[in-house]
Amino acid sequence: MIPSWIIIGAVTFFIALGSFLITPRDVKWFARLSRPHWLVFEPLIPLIWTVIFVCGAASAYIVWQKHPGSLITWLVMALYVLVEIITVAYIPIMLRFRSLKAGEILGLIGLISGIVLAICILPISRMAALLLLPYLVWTPIGTYTTEELKELNPQDA
Template sequence: MKMFFQQKYLWLIAAWMVTTSVLGGLATKLGPWYFSLIQPPWKPPDWAFGIVWTTIFILSALAWMVAFNGGASQSQKNKITMLFWLNGFFNVLWSVLYFRMQHPDWSLIEAFFLWGSVLAIILVMWPIRRLAAYLMMPYLIWVTIAMCLNWETLVLNPGAY
């Protein structure tokens, strides 16, 4: 019976999930500055963000496994791995810029790189296994929503950064 996924890749994916989520979580500081910001009325409650990100990381890990198990060449596996680690960097950097440095203006610019990294993963996965690309769609949608939220925060809080 063929193993669904090789253990060495599972550790790599788990390392990406843990590293990105822990560093992103540590960079997310909900302090007085954040709570003083005027938020758009459609912003989800703060507690929902953890649920959304956990779901996105699980779907991303599944997408990674499906792509690797779906006949990806070694070159494609290397590209997917590099793109996920680049995405993790952009993910954490956004939190550092927004929450730690209190610069939603800089984080909005950076968010385009985060969005592009998710799109790049989808485009690389698409010819390998479409299911893997579809599993990444919620991540792209969420980053798009986050960018809109980031923009509205800038509009509602001129000079707060």
């Protein structure tokens, strides 16, 4: 039998591959947008998201280990997958539709879904909930940044 941590890691990895739906043409659109002067951490964003995804996978693993295979655990795992899909969809959808508003909406949906997930898992494991803190802290930062991009680039809102 395959260990649960391998399955959780693989699911996380394969969903994250959805970010490869970005085309060079889409990237050119985003690259030409004006950015806020305080956005000095942009080169670190891939590393930040890698840490967030690892923490999310570790959180899912802890929850799975508490009650492996139970209906509640499967429902919570589905919520983890939903949060990751929303998160990964943010950039490809925003770029594909060239709409900062679409990115902002997905960011808000991801934040709300992440909060719901954290509330659902808190009774199962405080550590699993704590591992979602990087996501819950970073998502509003990303959503706020998108809002600022809209202000600086109203033609691309």
